[in-house]
Amino acid sequence: MxxxxxxxxxxxxxxxxxxxxxxxxxxxxxxxxxxxxxxxxxxxxxxxxxxxxxxxxxxxxxxxxxxxxxxxxxxxxxxxxxxxxxxxxxxxxxxxxxxxxxxxxxxxxxSLGFAREPLAGLSVRDRTALRDLLQRVLAADPDRP
The missing domain is CATH 1.10.10.10 (Winged helix-like DNA-binding domain superfamily/Winged helix DNA-binding domain)
Structure with a gap:
């Protein structure tokens, strides 16, 4: 388990x-x-x-x-x-x-307003941090093409 x-x-x-x-x-x-x-x-x-x-x-x-x-x-x-x-x-x-x-x-x-508008409300630093964190999560996936 x-x-x-x-x-x-x-x-x-x-x-x-x-x-x-x-x-x-x-x-x-x-x-x-x-x-x-x-x-x-x-x-x-x-x-x-x-x-x-x-x-x-x-x-x-x-x-x-x-x-x-x-x-x-x-x-x-x-x-x-x-x-x-x-x-x-x-x-x-x-x-x-x-x-x-x-x-x-x-x-x-x-045209993807749901993402553009909330993301634009984040600072460049926060968007960069979010991008970097998502890349780290994806890089940890052994099945990722």
Whole structure:
């Protein structure tokens, strides 16, 4: 039997869960404005950081590569993403956001008022501390892609 979680840790876990639920709810609504599903918007957000192999996208989203193929197909049909050969291994296809796709990601992020407004109310020092703490928590996850 694993040890019980202390009350403060339990409260933090519950708060993280509430933040995640709000994020997904608002992100999915913002995605719908752009005629995207939440999954399509999340793939597009990943691609806005630079081209990625389909397998890595699947690992990041913790889903099957075949799911990513369908999502990228739909993003391509809307002119938001494109496939290209990996310059280091022509057998590998990379998915990449188009300029329109990157603009869409920026619009999506800018529309997330639940996060923007409360976070803007924190000082730069507090936002930096929060970012650093979240990075430490994520770095401790051995299953993190």
């Amino acid at each position: 694993s040890p019980r979680m202390d009350p403060l840790t339990a409260e933090v876990v519950d708060l993280i869960g509430t933040v995640v639920a709000r994020y997904y709810h608002e992100y999915d609504a913002a995605a719908a404005v752009h005629r995207l599903t939440g999954a399509q918007a999340r793939v597009l957000a990943l691609l806005s950081g630079g081209p990625m192999p389909m397998r890595r996208i699947a690992q990041q989203l913790r889903c099957e590569p075949s799911n990513v193929t369908g999502i990228v197909d739909r993003l391509e049909a809307q002119g938001l993403a494109e496939r290209r050969a990996d310059p280091t291994d022509r057998r590998v296809k990379l998915a990449a956001a188009t300029d329109t796709g990157r603009e869409t990601v920026t619009d999506l992020r800018d």
